[in-house]
Amino acid sequence: MRTRKFIAVLAMTVPIALAGCSSGSGGASPSIAPPAGATFDARPVKAGGTINVALSQDPDALDPTTANTFVGREVFASICEKLYDIDENLKIVPQLAAAAPEVSADGKTVTIKLRTGVLFNDGTPMDATAVKKTLDRNRTKADSARRSELGAVSDVAVVDPSTVRLTLSRPFAPLAAQLADRAGMIMSPAALAAEGDNFGAKPVCVGPFSFVSRTSGSEIVVQKSDKYYNKDQVKLDKIVYKIITDSNVRAANLRSGDLQVAERLATNDVPAFQADSKFKLLVGGGLSYQGITLNAFNVAGTDKAPGTVNTPLGKSVQLREAFELSLDRDTINKVVFNGLYEADCNPLPMNSPYRDPAATCTKRDVAKAKQLVAASGVPTPIPVTLLITAAPVNQRLGEVVQGMAKEAGFDVKLQPTEFVTSLDQAKSGKFDAIQVGWSGRVDPDGNVNDLITTGGSNNYSGLHDPRIDDAIHQAAATTDDTKRRELYTTAIKAQQEQHCVIYLYHERYFLGTAGDIAGIRYYADGIPRFATAGFAA
Amino acid sequence: MGWFVLRRTGAALIVALIASVLVFFGVRALPGDPAVVLAGEGATPELLAQIRHQYGLDRPLPVQYVDYLRQVLSGDFGRSTQDRLPVSQILLERLPITLELALLAMLVAIVIGVGAGIVAAIRRGRAADYVATGFGLIGLSVPHFWLGLLAVLFFAVQLKILPASGYVPFSEDPGENLRRMILPALVLGTGFAAVLMRQTRSAMLGQLASDYVRTARSKGLSGARVVGVHALRNSLTTVVTVLGLQLGALISGAVVTEQIFVIPGFGKLTIDAVLTRNYPVIQAVVLVTVIGYIVVNLLVDVTYGLLNPRVRLSGARHG
Numbered sequence: 001m002r003t004r005k006f007i008a009v010l011a012m013t014v015p016i017a018l019a020g021c022s023s024g025s026g027g028a029s030p031s032i033a034p035p036a037g038a039t040f041d042a043r044p045v046k047a048g049g050t051i052n053v054a055l056s057q058d059p060d061a062l063d064p065t066t067a068n069t070f071v072g073r074e075v076f077a078s079i080c081e082k083l084y085d086i087d088e089n090l091k092i093v094p095q096l097a098a099a100a101p102e103v104s105a106d107g108k109t110v111t112i113k114l115r116t117g118v119l120f121n122d123g124t125p126m127d128a129t130a131v132k133k134t135l136d137r138n139r140t141k142a143d144s145a146r147r148s149e150l151g152a153v154s155d156v157a158v159v160d161p162s163t164v165r166l167t168l169s170r171p172f173a174p175l176a177a178q179l180a181d182r183a184g185m186i187m188s189p190a191a192l193a194a195e196g197d198n199f200g201a202k203p204v205c206v207g208p209f210s211f212v213s214r215t216s217g218s219e220i221v222v223q224k225s226d227k228y229y230n231k232d233q234v235k236l237d238k239i240v241y242k243i244i245t246d247s248n249v250r251a252a253n254l255r256s257g258d259l260q261v262a263e264r265l266a267t268n269d270v271p272a273f274q275a276d277s278k279f280k281l282l283v284g285g286g287l288s289y290q291g292i293t294l295n296a297f298n299v300a301g302t303d304k305a306p307g308t309v310n311t312p313l314g315k316s317v318q319l320r321e322a323f324e325l326s327l328d329r330d331t332i333n334k335v336v337f338n339g340l341y342e343a344d345c346n347p348l349p350m351n352s353p354y355r356d357p358a359a360t361c362t363k364r365d366v367a368k369a370k371q372l373v374a375a376s377g378v379p380t381p382i383p384v385t386l387l388i389t390a391a392p393v394n395q396r397l398g399e400v401v402q403g404m405a406k407e408a409g410f411d412v413k414l415q416p417t418e419f420v421t422s423l424d425q426a427k428s429g430k431f432d433a434i435q436v437g438w439s440g441r442v443d444p445d446g447n448v449n450d451l452i453t454t455g456g457s458n459n460y461s462g463l464h465d466p467r468i469d470d471a472i473h474q475a476a477a478t479t480d481d482t483k484r485r486e487l488y489t490t491a492i493k494a495q496q497e498q499h500c501v502i503y504l505y506h507e508r509y510f511l512g513t514a515g516d517i518a519g520i521r522y523y524a525d526g527i528p529r530f531a532t533a534g535f536a537a
Numbered sequence: 538m539g540w541f542v543l544r545r546t547g548a549a550l551i552v553a554l555i556a557s558v559l560v561f562f563g564v565r566a567l568p569g570d571p572a573v574v575l576a577g578e579g580a581t582p583e584l585l586a587q588i589r590h591q592y593g594l595d596r597p598l599p600v601q602y603v604d605y606l607r608q609v610l611s612g613d614f615g616r617s618t619q620d621r622l623p624v625s626q627i628l629l630e631r632l633p634i635t636l637e638l639a640l641l642a643m644l645v646a647i648v649i650g651v652g653a654g655i656v657a658a659i660r661r662g663r664a665a666d667y668v669a670t671g672f673g674l675i676g677l678s679v680p681h682f683w684l685g686l687l688a689v690l691f692f693a694v695q696l697k698i699l700p701a702s703g704y705v706p707f708s709e710d711p712g713e714n715l716r717r718m719i720l721p722a723l724v725l726g727t728g729f730a731a732v733l734m735r736q737t738r739s740a741m742l743g744q745l746a747s748d749y750v751r752t753a754r755s756k757g758l759s760g761a762r763v764v765g766v767h768a769l770r771n772s773l774t775t776v777v778t779v780l781g782l783q784l785g786a787l788i789s790g791a792v793v794t795e796q797i798f799v800i801p802g803f804g805k806l807t808i809d810a811v812l813t814r815n816y817p818v819i820q821a822v823v824l825v826t827v828i829g830y831i832v833v834n835l836l837v838d839v840t841y842g843l844l845n846p847r848v849r850l851s852g853a854r855h856g
Contacts, residue, residue: 058619058620058809058813059620060575060577060619060620061619061620061621062620068575068576068577068580069577142587142591143584143587143588143591144584145576145577145580145584147581147583147584148581148583148584197621198621200620200621201620201621201622214620214622215630215801216617216619216620216622216626216627216630216631216801216806217619217627217631217801217805217806217809218704218799218801218805219801242702242703242799243799244702244799245796245809246796246797248686249686249689249702249796249797249799252686252689252690252693252694252701253689253693253701253702253799255690255694255701256689256693256694256697256700256701257697258693258700258701258702258703303582418569418812419812420568420569420570420573420574420812420813420814421567421568421569423569423573424568424569424570424573425568427573457580457581457582457585458580
């Protein structure tokens with residue numbers, strides 16, 4: 001009897017383990033319906049308890065001034081509130097600020113009213129002086145990663161204890177969005193004075209939870225704050241963020257009950273969790289995009305003058321168009337991601353108000369692609385080396401692209417490369433084509449500026465088109481949303497005419513939770529918010 | 538014996554110095570700029586330059602090496618570029634965890650491997666031999682990653698009798714610590730046990746066919762005494778050699794095992810550091826590992842000398 005049970009369990013386990021080994025690829029399973037776009041499970045929750053939350057990477061130092069990792073933002077969401085936040089509709093809403101920023105007629109003075117009676121987690125008051133201290137640190141610290149984000153701010157003044165005034169060197173529409181991210185996380189001046197450059201080792205801000213400890217590369221522990229202005233809504237006693245980089249391991253730990261929450265489940269795990277009533281799935285993301293960047297003008301590095309890259313794709317815009325026409329975004333989404341992502345040809349999220357509502361993506365047209373290839377006079381097959389990150393899902397994506405492009409006359413050679421190395425090659429212009437993406441920003445400026453503007457450090461294709469530059473810079477300088485939409489439409493159309501960045505899809509993020517966990521808010525930015533989370537009552 | 542140890546220690550120090558040079562320059566030969574990793578997506582050239590300056594990456598390599606060596610000799614490995622914690626603190630946190638895992642895995646390997654090797658040698662050509670040899674083949678062939686996932690799914694997800702992952706310090710809760718270490722130690726120890734089994738079996742077969750064993754049997758010594766005292770003792774030289782040589786395999790196995798079981802040990806630290814081009818941590822990890830190797834080899838040499846006096850005598854004669 002015991003033997004039979006053993007064999008039965010083994011029989012169930014082996015296929016799961018084998019499936020686990022085929023990490024990330026959609027396998028041969030048919031595409032499935034995406035889960036309902038739930039961003040919040042509103043069941044009432046009871047007070048108390050500790051949850052283990054898996055992060056997909058190890059955050060860098062928890063110092064809002066210098067931090068750069070996405071997962072760092074996930075931890076900050078529990079311990080460091082910002083002047084502004086976003087809601088489920090990507091609308092910017094006040095968090096530590098009391099209201100939307102008041103912008104002067106010339107766009108160069110911004111007044112921000114603050115919540116009153118707010119304490120940092122060390123018990124000191126959060127006021128205008130603290131805000132000035134933080135913003136000045138972000139603007140001036142030598143290794144600040146926020147300097148460019150606040151580059152338009154020339155002065156921060158304390159008007160009264162609950163009001164700050166920012167003077168700008170130029171009108172800067174994305175400011176509120178920047179203050180809804182790390183640039184707007186207000187740090188305790190007392191902690192800054194005590195810790196200095198090591199603030200990230202013991203961060204103190206305003207938050208529903210306060211930092212307790214960090215074991216490098218392993219876990220970060222935060223506990224409920226008794227200083228939080230809205231502490232009655234906080235139910236959990238403690239959150240343990242565990243660093244688990246492998247999605248198979250995250251999924252296995254969620255199934256075993258060692259985790260209560262696991263972020264970024266692989267798309268091939270989604271159907272199983274969706275079908276299992278013991279778990280719940282929240283769907284976030286949509287801000288980021290992934291695509292293929294073709295090197296047309298980056299001859300010696302993004303920081304050097306652009307030229308024309310001596311490859312068929314570099315020299316001919318028609319061949320780049322043919323390459324794009326050979327790809328079928330919907331099929332890529334279905335085959336590689338079970339149809340769970342959003343196929344798209346635009347760097348802005350699908351629900352962005354700054355998108356041109358009339359714009360449509362080109363459909364796959366192999367016949368036209370072949371015509372363009374023939375007209376170019378370049379003998380086929382045309383060699384293209386595509387850099388992809390060395391991971392099973394990227395390999396699969398590359399193979400699908402390879403197959404599609406072959407029909408149009410391209411011989412795509414896949415070059416799996418470790419991520420950091422591929423970034424190095426992209427920046428230095430040593431590539432034909434690279435599969436790369438962007439984690440996305442709330443304000444459209446963050447999704448195009450520096451990415452397709454002349455000299456941008458992330459402009460891997462070396463695009464240098466005055467139409468694009470002018471439109472993006474003008475859009476950042478106006479607060480008229482209609483005007484901004486027109487300008488971004490102009491810039492994105494101009495890029496699409498150059499076919500340097502072939503946008504493919506927006507990723508969705510799947511947050512798996514144990515069935516008895518509720519109250520997590522999970523929006524387009526892919527950051528789980530635990531202020532109202534807990535065990536279902 | 539004293540001269541023997543001194544000579545071996547001197548050679549070990551030279552190897553450590555050469556290793557420090559290789560590690561330092563080898564790490565910097567890797568493609569990929571740590572500043573790019575640290576600066577993240579929105580890196581500006583100014584920020585990249587500032588980060589390179591902050592970590593001294595903009596200075597000539599020989600200058601960086603001399604500073605690094607000076608730091609290391611004073612026991613300072615610098616700060617991790619990832620979370621800016623002191624590297625020595627990270628090593629002190631991580632190293633004992635991997636040592637515990639390696640020790641438990643070794644225990645598993647010795648109990649299973651040496652035991653199965655002895656049985657296979659004594660029962661040569663019989664069912665027990667085939668079972669042990671079959672186990673050895675499987676143990677060598679199955680990748681740790683797959684075995685680890687299988688173990689998690691079987692014991693943690695299906696049977697729910699052991700935790701899937703995580704680590705609790707021994708000082709905090711010894712029982713929970715061991716409970717969480719069972720699966721990783723078994724997974725890591727299995728491959729190692731297979732190697733030990735094959736080596737023990739082979740060495741024992743050689744000894745059992747020796748003249749002195751035949752003589753011992755003809756003197757009327759019991760089978761247990763012949764095997765346990767005479768043949769096994771003489772086979773141990775081989776086993777000890779394998780134990781030393783396999784330490785590297787154990788550490789490289791720990792890299793994968795720690796990833797699967799989310800154990801914050803040395804292996805996981807190594808992978809994370811390489812992927813983020815965390816130079817100070819990579820250098821420290823590799824250097825400590827090399828020194829660990831050297832020390833183990835030194836101990837193996839000394840143990841040889843103790844087990845077999847001819848080794849130290851020959852060392853002295855040719856020294």
